[in-house]
Amino acid sequence: MSRVKQKVHFVDNELLNPTNPITVNLIGAGGTGSKVLTALVEMNHSLLALGHAGLHVRLWDDDTISEANLGRQRFAQSELGLHKSVALINRANRWAGTRWRAETIKYGLECINDDCNHVSGTLTISCVDTVHARFEIAEILRKVVGSGAYNNRPKYWLDFGNGLNTGQVLLSTVGEIVQPKSEQFDTVATLPFVTDEFGELLRQSERLDDTPSCSVADALQTQDLYINSALAQMGISLLWSLLRQGMTAHRGLFLNLGDFRAQPIAFR
Template sequence: MKKIHYTDSYLLAPYHPVSIFVIGAGGTGSQVVTNLARMDAALRALGHPGLYVTVFDPDTVSEANIGRQLFSESEIGLNKADTLVSRINRFFGNSWMSESRRYPILTTGDSENKRLANIIITCTDNVRSRLDLWRFLKKHRDTRNDDEKTPIYWMDFGNTQFTGQVLIGTIRNKIRQPASKEYLAIPSMNTVTEEVSYSMLRDTDSGPSCSLAAALKKQDLFINSMLAQAGCEILWKMIREGCTPYRGVYLNMETLRLTPIPV
């Protein structure tokens, strides 16, 4: 039988827009957030409450970002999250939020630590941020609430110069699955930190570039937008159709090949 994962039923007909945190508004993040704005408009046209997105990024726009990321010269020096969300809110008439800082906010006794969303999307370029996030999220694996602060899925984007991957996993231990005679329903999917032994890896070559030419030596021009389209297509199908046979994709820009990762 073919394996499939049925989307958590709460996200299909919630009482509010599905809450999403996007961590990182750079090469991939700026593309993902723009795709989410299009998805929100499409979902609302179909009678769904849509999406409510908050973007986190402490970084500012630099000259090296122009061309590879969705920023212009007039935005140099401005915070990436604030700039991107302000532009989308003006264009689509949304009221999405931006935070010019990292997530999670790792301070003891701070109520900010309780800030959560239904879907967490990471578009960062370092290992430690993923490990820190997972240590924070796995404390909420047993939650049984159904509201805008209930973390359900974590989607992660990552890439090198010519290859990349996107993977969505379940934060909840198990997602209730309907009975099916046609498919083998899978209640949980590994997060990226469960799939990859990040503790054995080191961050390399993740610092800022001084120019667009230098940045292109680290990442191909269209790898971020290709990954963003593939990942958002999976998310779109999960919310629109209520299920997915795939939990991610591998991308190779040198062979122009997308390889799906089955659930």
């Protein structure tokens, strides 16, 4: 009787042994994105201590800080009116001595023009609020990876999404990642985009009212206080394990803080 092999994905070697820091496009600097950036600062510090080349992050967000963002997101009263991306990146650079970049424009198709390197990164992390934004990111990644550009060629997309007290993180490959031959594991070279696998579900769940919250109390009606930070920690833990172990048997997770349950997403 033959043994069923466990399905795993081996990480592209470019992330495990990079000559230069891994380029990361973090899209969205709100409730989840601001917490993800903090986790990436911690990760970068730890990677450097372990002899890895570390990370180079570009944070994209065209929004400015309002009263509704205080408390639940990583912003202070003194930062009101500043661009979210600028406030967060300045803070990260001062703390860690990095030279990460802030983009005060929307990460969209209009950014491509003739320069794919401007929007290209080895790793894309999306913390966006709308279904349209996810489909646009998917289109950009397909255009960039098909452009023939080698520098910062996209390899992975890590998408975060959440509601009031539930959320999910899903890892995708941008194209096929060559896998080593293995007698022990059934290797998986391609992980589908969230927009391909859950496209119809995303469209059905899209909120009809995108009106911004006017206060912290309003914001807490749509996203509970700790769902963003819990999701950020668990999602970046997946990325950390990828870089440390070089492989994964899970491509994401579903999280429900209402009943304190987390469900890993295994390969099919």
